[in-house]
Amino acid sequence: MAVAIVIGFTMISFIHSAAFGVMETVKIKAARYFSGHISLTGYVWEKSLIEDPETLISTLKNMDLPLRTIVPRTIYYKSDASLFFGGESIRQRRLVGIDFEAEKDELSGLSFIDGSLENMLINGENGILISKPAADMLGARVGDDITLFITLSSGQYNTKTLYVEGIFNETSLFGYVAYMRQADLNDLLLWEPYLATDIAIYAEDGENLEALSxxxxxxxxxxxxxxxxxxxxxxxxxxxxxxxxxxxxxxAPLTLNAHLDQLNDILDAFLIVTWFVLILFILIVMVGILNTYRVLVYERTKEIGTLRALGMSRMSVRLMFLYEALLLSIISSLAGFSLSLILVEVIKIIDISALPGAGLFTENGFLKPYLNLKMACVNMALMAGSVVLAAFEPANKAARIMPAEALRTGK
Amino acid sequence: MKHFCIFIILVILPVSFISAQSSDIEFLKEVDRMVTFNTTDIAAEYKIVKRDPGGANSTTVATMFRRDRANQFVILILEPVVDKGKGYLKIGDNLWLYDPIDRSFTFTSAKERFQNSSARNSDFNQSNLSNDYKVTGSQKAKLGVFNCTILELEALNDRVSFPKRKIWVSEDYLIRKIEDYSMSGQLMRTTAIPNYQTVGDRWLPVNMVILDHLRSKRINNKIEYERTTITISKPSLSELPDTLFSKEYLERVNR
Known part of the structure; x- marks a missing residue:
């Protein structure tokens, strides 16, 4: 019985930690890809542009709000930005111009297979950070000069030769993006260096983004x-x-959740599956507890009869079994929690990049599960409640045993 | 002496500047005139062979019908079989692509690549350099056997595919070489037109070779570019029916 609870709680904790890890990884990647947790996009006659980003940023900074980083970005929203190198070309879903110095802390999570973020900070001028799929397709390495092709708002072609300063390991849908200096992208767009399309706002951890927005x-x-x-x-x-x-x-303010609108459906489905698995585990544990306690009560009939004959009340007999079940569930859950901690550490070192679509929710091919203490307490309460509920019927049956009849039985 | 200098600055320099500009425009008009069929229709078969750097060839054969006086053209793809029946229809500034599988017309841009080759849809347009570009520089140079005038051009509008161009024009006002540049001045494409054929009193290239400088590869220490060769044959000046320059025509030929 204890083993069943331990296994059940381990699985529940592990599934939850994996789900939280997946969600957190997706959100961190999305915050880099979109403009922070809340993006403020400027529009002038339907075209993305903020004419005075500096004033807007200082206005935002003067607000007494839990905002961690507020930085300007220039984003090329057309989908025809192409990188050319060695006779190959690849289209980029998004081209992002960044003030690397101002946003370096937020971008520090970007993992590189070659080059680094520091390269952009030191020799950033005419530099570009490309993703692994782009580098693989082009056959480009750090130091290579690639040609970036875009069309201006007027429809004219423009190109720029840029040096690869880093190749980041991003294979999911957030991988079809290239990062470059905002001043370089503005130059390519024939814009003044101070102009931007977006203000990227990173909020303090745990903030309600919708309310903040x-x-x-x-x-x-x-x-x-x-x-x-x-x-x-x-x-x-x-x-x-x-x-x-x-x-x-x-x-136009837009939160990360709004940016991830379509992706949220996938994440919601994932969460529903984890809850379904969780309920399934609890039901299995409950059936196990119910059967075990039925046997237990049967096995201990004589003992119950003796206790009742010595003056123990029906309620005390009932509570005895329920306390026992509660204690069992708490101790087993704690053991399960410890086991899930080990399992989480093990899963962290297993490369699952070969799985289709793994790039979306892994960092460098590894899951980043983490145990949320609040959720562990909820799970423990849920488990204890379920175990007590399952033990209630056998405990009730034990309480109804007549001492004389119990003492007559062989058990 | 002082009055003479002022006279030169105020009168002679602006006059010579204006006359140089107008002579440049006249020059471009003459270049346009040589390859424009304003009094007749023109039809020809285009064979477009694209060769990837170090890679395979792909061939497209198309028939082009052009009516320069109305700024119209129809291009009907004959080969490869998978694209057979596809067609381009240009009426004024509008350009449609017809897909016979979906039986649908979609708007396309003159700046788009033609059937994924190095050619642009605009390459099939009538020449309109004198209206689309201004001359920013000129010089004389020899290109093979041709004594050429090199003109540096800058776009006057956003409709053209390339914001900057350099053209080599031989003494007979025929363009022998074109270099197309992006806004930042990067060379994107080089076109060579070594031979022309006379069609009536006008000229049509016999073949054109286009090198795409963005799609290049170093092979055996030599840079190879994506190369598109266009061969133009079977030119005809026969009058074409008005109904040919219509969407119905492209739908009808696919039935």
Whole structure:
């Protein structure tokens, strides 16, 4: 019985830690790929542009809000940005111009298979960070000069020769992106170096992004035309189509959850599966406890009869079994928690990059599960409740045993 | 002496500048005129062979019908078999691509690559250099057997595929070489047109070789570019029916 609880709790804790790890990994990757936890995109006549990002950033910094980093970004939103090298070419889903000095802490999680973030900080001018799939496709290595091709808003072609300063290990959908200096991308777009398309806002850990975004919109509303915080990109596009552009530019805040709208469906499905598995484990444990306690009560009939004959009340007999079940579940859960800690450490060193789609929720091919203490306590309470509930019927049966009848039985 | 200098600055220099500019425009107009069929329609078969650097060849054969006076053309793909029936229709500034499998027309851009070759859709347009570009520099040079004028051009509008170009024009006002540059001045494409054929009183290239400088590869210590060779044959000046320059025509030929 104890073994069943230990295994059940280990599996529940492990599945939860893996699910939390997956969600956290996806969110960290997404925050790098999109512009932080909350992005503020400027629009001037439907084109992405913030004309005075510096003032906007200082306004945001002066707000007394739990914001960790506020930096400008220039993002090339068209999907025709192409990298050329050695007769090969690859399209990039997104081209991001970054102020590396200002955003270095947030980008420090980017893992490199060649080159580094420091390369961009030291020799960043005309440098570019490309993903592993892009480097593999082009056959490019750090130090190679590649040609970046884009079309300007006017439709004219423009190109720039850039040096690969780093190849980051990102194979998921967040991998079809290249990072370069904001000034270089602005130069390619024939923009002034200070212009930006987005402000990337990184919030302190654990903040409610939707509430924070609403607060930012409210505080900016005095000086800027700010759209309400949307729940998805499609909502934003719909809202943008209704904007009266003659009244000037607008700012559109979007949280990470809104950016991940489509991906959230996958993550929600993943969570549903983990909850289903969890419920299944609990049911198995409950059936096991029920059967074991039935046998236990049968085995201890004579003992119960003796205790009852000595004056023990029905309630005391019932509580005796329930306390025993509770104690058993707590001790077994703690053992299961310890075992899951070991399992989490083991899974951290297993490379699962060969699995299809693993790149989306792994860092360098490794899962990053972590045990959430709050969730472990909830699980423990859930497990204890389930065990006590399963033991209730046998405990009740034990309480109803008549002492005389019990003492007559062979057990 | 002082008055003479002022006279030169105020009168002679602007006059010579304006006359140089107008002579450049006249020169470009003459270049355009040599390859524009304003009084007749023109039809020809284009064989487009693309060779990847160090890789395989792919061939496209298409028939082109052009009516320069109305700024229209129709290109019908004959080969390869998988693309047979695809067609391009240009009416004014609008360019459509017809897909016979979906039976649908989609808008496309003159700047797009033609059937994934180094040629752009705009390469099939009539020449309109005098309206699309201004001359920013010129010099004389010899290109093989041709005595050429090299003109450096800068786009006057956003419709053109390349914002900067350099053209080599021989003494007969025919373009012998083109270098296409991006906005930043990077060489993107080189086109050589060694031979022309006379069609009526106008000229049509016999063949063109286009090198895509973005798609190059070093093979055996030698840089090889994606190379597209266009051979133009069976030119005809026969009058074409008006119905040919329509969407219905492209749908009909695929039935």
């Amino acid at each position: 609403r607060k930012i919109s409210m505080l900016l509303a005095d000086d800027y035309r700010v759209l309400p915080t949307m729940l998805s990109k499609s909502e934003l596009y719909e809202e943008l189509s209704m904007v009266d552009w003659t009244k000037g530019s607008v700012l």
